Each structure stands twice: as structure tokens, then as C-alpha cells.
Amino acid sequence: MNHYEKLTNQPLVITLAEFRFSSVLQMESYVSLFQDYLRQDFPLFSVSQQQDVAVGPQGITVNSSTGWVFTSSNKKRAIMLDNSRIVILTSEYNRFPDFWSDCQKALNFLIDNVKPSLLLRIGLRYSNAIIAENEDENIESYVQPVVCEHGHFTKLSQQIHRINETIFKTDAGVIAIRSLYGNLNLPVWQDLIESPVLTNKSFNHSKRILLDFDHFWQPEEEPQAFDLSFITNKVKELHKISREAFFEITTPEGQEVWK
Structure with missing residues (x-):
């Protein structure tokens, strides 16, 4: 089994886990109870309006839906809920068990109170930003060559991105x-x-590399019940492979810089 050393200066910006389930049209009736359940860790609350665009035989339709957002006091952790999914986000990711603790707490509430019927999708996503501190920093050496190579169009002019x-x-x-x-x-x-969630990364123009790992599962044939044991095992599998992918696409030189 590979051992992956903790990177204290990691380039990770946002981590999120998404769990989609068969729609619960009465979800709003559980929101106040959910807020009370979370308010010690996620005391800030807001309502969001979302729009979904669907293309069908009759043309394009736009459907509006309501979502609810529960945020930590430092605004670096959040839980988003709507009628058919829950998303847990953090910009202060330490280790997977800490992040999974937030996920498990939210999922326990859904299972004990809302009781979703079917599990439709699990997603685990890690979004990273490698930003040069100065023009001379060779961040290209922190990743495998395929990420930054110029490809076959060098005669056109200077590559922008x-x-x-x-x-x-x-x-x-x-x-x-x-x-x-x-x-x-x-x-x-x-x-x-x-x-x-708030991040500490800069919006100023600079040389940078964004790396995004979006790992998901959804049932292929048989329906899957919304079961915590199944979800736990699947998320751990998604995490293990996502971590391997990060260490494969980055180089020992980059990993040394981020220790």
C-alpha cells in the first residue's frame, strides 16, 4: 500500500462531496430542524435560488428551485441542500477523516429524518491551484509534462493557456x-x-496551473438504496483513487515544495 505524506502547504483550494438522491418534494419542511442540528458548527444560514436548464422535444425550459446553505463562522466550510442533493464543501481541508466527519454528520440527519429512497450519484472533487510566487518559479516542473507542453501549434504564436x-x-x-x-x-x-466557501487564493493575473479531480459513481443498472454503509465504502474508494491520481500527475519536486 502506498504511503502519501501529508502536504502542509498543499495547493488544494476546494474539496467537495456531492450526494444525489430521489427527489423529496417536502424537503423545505426539514430545513429548520436541519439548521438546529448543524448550527453549532454551521451557524450561518442563507437561501439560494437555482435555475436548471432542460432541453426537450418542446424546446428549452428553465426551472427554478430553492436551496439552503449552512456555513461555518469562518465561511470556509459549507453544506448545501436542495430537494434532490446535498453538497459538503471545505476550503480548509486537512485530512480525509476530518472532511468525512462533516459528510457523515449531514448524511446521518438525512437518513434518520428525511429518509431518501434512492441514491443516484456520489461525487468527490478536489480542485487545486498551483500559483507561482514570482516569475522565475518553475511551477511547470511540479507537474507531469503533458499538463504544460505546447503541443503541435508552436508555429502559430505564443501560447496563452x-x-x-x-x-x-x-x-x-x-x-x-x-x-x-x-x-x-x-x-x-x-x-x-x-x-x-472563502478561499485564500489570489484573483490577480499570474502564472498558474489549475488541477481538478472529479471522481463520481452512479448506479449503472440496479437501483441503489440510500444507505450509509454503502456510501461510506464508495466514498473511501473514490478518495483513494483520487489521491493516487494527484500524486501521479504531480512530481516529487512539486511534492517536496508543498511539504
Whole structure:
């Protein structure tokens, strides 16, 4: 079994876990009880309006839905809930067991009170930002060459940025590994900019590499009950492979810098 040393100066910006379930149309009736259950660790509360765009035979339809957000006092941990999913986020990730403790607490409430019927998807995502502290820092050496190489278009002109996405079937599910390299002002992957947790990363333009690991599972044929034991085992599998992917795409030189 591989041993992965704790990186105290890790480039990780946001970690999130998502659990989707068959819709509970009366979810709003549980929100006040959930808030009371969480308020010692997540005392801040807000309501969000979400829009889902669906394309069907009759054209494009836009459906609005309500969500509820529970945030820690330092705004670095949050739980998002709506009628069909719960998302746990943090920008102060330490070790997986600490993060899983927040997930387990939220899931226990759902199972004991809401009782969702079917588990439709589990997702575990790690979003990283490797930012050069000065122009001379060789952050390209912190990752495998495929992340930053110029490809086959060197005759066109100077490369501004490079995007990669590779999707793998794993023993636990499917993982999408994405990278973005260039002179950028994004502190995290684009779709996470509006997340409810605060980050310490800069919005100023600088040389940086964004690495995103999005590992998910969903039932292929047979329906799966919303069961904590199954969820726990599956999330641990997703985490193990995601961690391996991070240490494979980064180099010993980068890992030494982040210790």
C-alpha cells in the first residue's frame, strides 16, 4: 500500500462531496430542524435560488428551485441542500477523516429524518491551484509534462493557456482529470468561483496551473438504496483513487515544495 505524506502547504483550494438522491418534494419542511442540528458548527444560514436548464422535444425550459446553505463562522466550510442533493464543501481541508466527519454528520440527519429512497450519484472533487510566487518559479516542473507542453501549434504564436481533460473508468466509478495552465486570474476551476466557501487564493493575473479531480459513481443498472454503509465504502474508494491520481500527475519536486 502506498504511503502519501501529508502536504502542509498543499495547493488544494476546494474539496467537495456531492450526494444525489430521489427527489423529496417536502424537503423545505426539514430545513429548520436541519439548521438546529448543524448550527453549532454551521451557524450561518442563507437561501439560494437555482435555475436548471432542460432541453426537450418542446424546446428549452428553465426551472427554478430553492436551496439552503449552512456555513461555518469562518465561511470556509459549507453544506448545501436542495430537494434532490446535498453538497459538503471545505476550503480548509486537512485530512480525509476530518472532511468525512462533516459528510457523515449531514448524511446521518438525512437518513434518520428525511429518509431518501434512492441514491443516484456520489461525487468527490478536489480542485487545486498551483500559483507561482514570482516569475522565475518553475511551477511547470511540479507537474507531469503533458499538463504544460505546447503541443503541435508552436508555429502559430505564443501560447496563452492550455486546457486538458482526460476521463478514466476506475474500479470505483469515473474520474475526470482536468488541467488549465497559463497566465490566469482564476483561483479555482470556473464553476467553483461562486461556491459559498472563502478561499485564500489570489484573483490577480499570474502564472498558474489549475488541477481538478472529479471522481463520481452512479448506479449503472440496479437501483441503489440510500444507505450509509454503502456510501461510506464508495466514498473511501473514490478518495483513494483520487489521491493516487494527484500524486501521479504531480512530481516529487512539486511534492517536496508543498511539504
